[in-house]
Amino acid sequence: MVVLAVAVFVMLSSCAVGCLGNKNSTELKLWSMENQSMALQLAAVLKEMERLKCEQTTLQQQQNALTQVYITSHQKRAQKEVGTNILTYGSNDEEEDNLPFSEEDSRKRGDPCFHYTVLDQAWRATNTTTKNKMCDRNFKWKGWYRLFYNGKSLQMPEKCVPVNKCGTQSPLWLAGPHPKRREGIVTRRVCGHWKKNCCAFRSTPIQVKKCRGNYYVYKFTEPSSCYLAYCADINTLVCGRCRRNQSCVSRDKINWRCKGKKRMSSKKIHFFASYPGQLKGKVNRVKYSKVLVNVGRAFDRRTGVFKAPVKGVYQFFFSTQTANTGLKTDLWLVVNGYWAAVSHTHISRPSTVGSLSTYMTFLHRGAVVYVTHNCGSSWANAASMTITFGGSLLAQWK
Template identity: 55%
Template structure:
């Protein structure tokens, strides 16, 4: 339909024939748009212009699609298959400030490679792959950061020596040092190539590695020192791609990997308390209600009951004291009670009509919720609001996770 319209316009503009009359007789003046070209040439030119417009329209659609992909900055990756070159969809201006370079002077990128990498998914790199058609990574023009995949699943580099003639090459390259943790950031790792039963027969150029959230790693690959050397993908680490966000991938022998739960960080708490009884005690008092509370950091002590309840599990130290008085030969005993068990005593035995102070300490490991209090068994103890001689206190020394 469009072609018919263009042809009609062309016929009107380029093929108008005007007849006129002059003193010398009639003649015809043909009006052409381009140097009196024949009509078939004009139609050919028009067809070429239409094809050019179609191509430009296709290019615009492709650019629009690429722009939409560039705006998805949380997963800016593309694939490097058996053939073809990697191209990142995210341009530098989405990651860098104006005037910045891709790399700083120390060679470390000023963007996060965990969100800007190419996918390297080539089955021949697997540690269980052998072939007579060997590859050499020295012939690859490496650019930027890469994440290893095996048949569409995330994978890691091996951390152990790989037998020769595996990973699609003569001398497989493996990491001689462990992968980093997330807190390590970008690290440099040495590479070795196995050949003739020597695990490090080839010491290749080192690479950079970064651990990313989600149990995967990105690698800044460089050209190896010789041929035939190639980077490996350890099929034993395929299980790591199935670890959840609250798990991490671990292995003792670098052969068998598994997902293990991350240890929850213990929120450190500060717990101290100190209380006194401003009065006199005589005989048996099952539980002393230390009503004068001077310190209660962590709110573990209840002055209404005189009981300390451990807010968290850990190692605690307690101390309790009394001032004995009265006639001679009157022995005074105070006991520290933990979960109903009498564990420590503060004893004083006055032979005369004088008074004497007694202080005891006790250290133990308690679970969260353990109850601790002091009982007065025998004798006579005295104190007032100023002396603070009948006391009970304690502190958390170290917080621990108990099974």
């Protein structure tokens, strides 16, 4: 007989009647089932597991309710500061959406991308004209803000806005490009349009930061005078729909679109050449006449020069062979006029010695690379190919 004794302290509070029988009492229940069948023992265990599961769900609901109360209290405080604003603590990044409130807040403490006030006021849109002119000098700006239009994310205009738009007389626009995410927090000038002068009012500069998810946060300040107000560019609504691997771009700063970010290309550049003869003393530029590989045609056999056709990371190798006792032989790799790497040999007794050197570097388009024979003696023939020069493009950058 299997003996199963289960002692459970049960706290019945707010669970549904279907989960917990008596919801207003606290009892200590002890089952002693020494003489019961295995089926009854298992049934009792399963029933107890269901009760514990229900109790766990109730505790989770209570925790969520407390969190909501906490957020609501901050929302009310934010509404007193700036119209219909709502204080938020999370970003729009998909990978952050499922994080608990407390964990997200503590992990990103101090980052304005996770601590900002939502500024959702339709009158700020660049296509809005109102009779009652607004003035942002009357607002008590504090901290960072993110612009919305009817619940959809957008950003400040980067182009002059016509007068009497954005619910004010002199609309404020960003006199400079929005930053890239790697730039962090930047300071930008703000201009107000008035009497055919796009920068008639040069307001106090503001700070801007780009966040994950293709949106921006702004540290607004009081404008220099009235009636000036910060604009929300209605044309940039498309930017809020860009994916993580896309950026929001525009040629005229009016029509915006999502564009995939530039990645490393797979363009192929490879070359391998040899010098089938002897080199003695100083040779300013070795002309490798026998070219075996020249994918991309970046190596010139007439001059012995490799010219980088694209910007990227390249790797080069060059070699020599010498047999003169007591004589040192140096070949140098020259990159844009600088001696970057050496292939060195020095024989102390009668023998033949070869040397192979490699070098990796980042080159801009048009960079020039060649090999110079600085001193000593190198030998090769058509079959041995001991004096060689070659390289490859490892990664291209746009």
